[in-house]
Amino acid sequence: LELEREDKDLLGKKILITAGPTVESIDPVRFITNHSSGKMGYALAEAASKRGAKVTLVSGPTNLTPPCHVKFISIKSTLDMYEAVMSNFRQQDIIIKSAAVADYRPKDVVDKKIKKQEGDLSITLVRNPDILLELGKIKDDRVLVGFAAETDHLIEYAKEKIIKKNLDFIVANDVTQQGAGFGTDTNIVCLIDKNNHIKKIDKATKLEIAHQILNKTKEFYQ
Numbered sequence: 139l140e141l142e143r144e145d146k147d148l149l150g151k152k153i154l155i156t157a158g159p160t161v162e163s164i165d166p167v168r169f170i171t172n173h174s175s176g177k178m179g180y181a182l183a184e185a186a187s188k189r190g191a192k193v194t195l196v197s198g199p200t201n202l203t204p205p206c207h208v209k210f211i212s213i214k215s216t217l218d219m220y221e222a223v224m225s226n227f228r229q230q231d232i233i234i235k236s237a238a239v240a241d242y243r244p245k246d247v248v249d250k251k252i253k254k255q256e257g258d259l260s261i262t263l264v265r266n267p268d269i270l271l272e273l274g275k276i277k278d279d280r281v282l283v284g285f286a287a288e289t290d291h292l293i294e295y296a297k298e299k300i301i302k303k304n305l306d307f308i309v310a311n312d313v314t315q316q317g318a319g320f321g322t323d324t325n326i327v328c329l330i331d332k333n334n335h336i337k338k339i340d341k342a343t344k345l346e347i348a349h350q351i352l353n354k355t356k357e358f359y360q
């Protein structure tokens with residue numbers, strides 16, 4: 139019923155969604171990544187598209203099929219995602235950053251497979267750009283939504299990210315809870331906005347949560 143009421147309420151809105159993990163190469167056969175399945179971001183893309191939005195989905199490697207009718211941009215590394223997001227940012231009304239972005243990448247990517255040697259191996263990691271932080275500096279009246287997956291101090295850390303990254307709101311989830319976080323079809327989240335309004339959403343499917351996130355964006359666009 140709620141879905142019927144929401145039908146096509148985002149008609150013509152341009153929404154950029156990032157999803158999945160980013161992957162950082164060490165050598166031609168090895169990489170660093172994280173447990174993101176992409177399910178939350180793909181659910182957002184599907185929900186937004188059904189509601190009439192023009193969706194651009196920038197995604198790291200996942201096992202999922204992108205929804206029909208979205209502009210799909212496949213990327214691997216954080217630097218790839220940074221470029222894809224920046225070159226598509228200007229025309230957007232809403233940006234939702236659900237991707238689990240690698241904060242660091244190996245300093246040197248060697249083009250030959252690293253051979254094992256006696257003793258330990260150290261890999262120096264350098265900081266990746268914080269894409270959401272950069273978007274926060276240039277957002278103007280675009281709606282900017284971040285995610286915070288935490289294992290502790292959920293509300294406190296999430297609130298810090300809203301301020302630091304100039305977000306309208308953040309989707310905070312405690313990844314240690316059953317039925318929440320990586321790989322699951324359900325999630326348990328809190329929507330915390332820049333005015334300190336907190337909305338707890340009980341365990342629900344990622345698609346249901348996607349619709350709630352999209353509902354919340356309406357409070358912030360003109």
Ligand code: CTP
Nearest residue numbers: 235236237239241267268269270284285286287
């Ligand atoms: N994010 C990003 N670019 C990065 C790191 C994170 O755009 N290099 C975005 C994520 O997509 C997410 C939000 O920032 O929407 C929060 O990511 P998170 O990893 O929780 O926060 P960090 O700022 O990286 O802090 P930390 O990992 O130390 O908790």
Ligand code: CA
Nearest residue numbers: 238239240241
């Ligand atoms: Ca991080």
